[in-house]
Amino acid sequence: MQQLAGKISQKLRSYPARDTNSSVVSTLKHELSVGTASLEFASQPLHSQIIDFARNAASKGCSCLQILPLFLLPGIHVMEDIPTEVSQAKAVLGEDIVINLQPYLGSHPGLEGLVANQLCINRADATILLAHGSRRQSATILIEQISAKLGLVTAYWASPPSLESQVTDLFSMGCRKINVVPYFLFAGGITDTIARTIEKLKLNFPTISFQLSKPLGASAEIIELIWDLMER
Structure with a gap:
């Protein structure tokens, strides 16, 4: 920050x-x-x-x-x-x-483009967009919309469907290369735990190749989105 x-x-x-x-x-x-x-x-x-x-x-x-x-x-x-x-x-x-x-x-429509950029970096059979989730069901509508537009699978850290359950479903569908995009702004305790969870998933699904993207971070693109929101 x-x-x-x-x-x-x-x-x-x-x-x-x-x-x-x-x-x-x-x-x-x-x-x-x-x-x-x-x-x-x-x-x-x-x-x-x-x-x-x-x-x-x-x-x-x-x-x-x-x-x-x-x-x-x-x-x-x-x-x-x-x-x-x-x-x-x-x-x-x-x-x-x-x-x-x-x-x-997160209300800025430009965030969808940042997620799309992650897809260009890491090619995979399927990509899971992993967000925190919320007690407010309406809060997840944005994530579902981004996933639908970009052809992603949605998972949540604090609510179902979980990362583990979505990986299990994708494995049963024949996916062997899965990209996980954490929809988090900064690295922290949760993103560290996500990385450890993926290491465990590698043991449970040794035939799957996992790729974990980085959080959005303090990038030039994020700064431009913040600037745009400040000027509204």
Whole structure:
């Protein structure tokens, strides 16, 4: 996330200042601030992180703060938790600074193209698009749509169908070269566990050749999608 924030900051500095009605930056010659915050595993709740960052930005002349959720699915966090935290921050800050909650990253149609690029890199009999999943059934519609357009098999880490069950089905259909594309933004504990799971699957299905793609990461393509969402 820090690498991503740094690259976004560089991109902001390369652009001329906008007028005061712009959704990106005002005409004030202030230091452009880009930061990160976490909904979980942080020393402060998200609304406190937002308040601290907003006050620091306002002290440098910023009049508008953009918040872009780095989430790929419209689950509970995107649809309920984050809006609640942002509302709490707004209630404390009042009119000191305008706060805009932008669309979550996964809502950008360009993500389908990034997944398609993975298919060009690794050729296989079948490709499994492995997403986290959500308690909100509607959150998986996006994944199902991408899979349908690109001819992929869908699996979820936190809900069925699982990676293991989809591999079993593909094996029974005669697939012997399977590509697994993790629909995750960054590497972390879950992607490490996915890699270990695939190693176990190799033992259970020794005739299958598995290929595991990398998460989307802080790529130039992701930065362009974030930039586009910030300007909406």
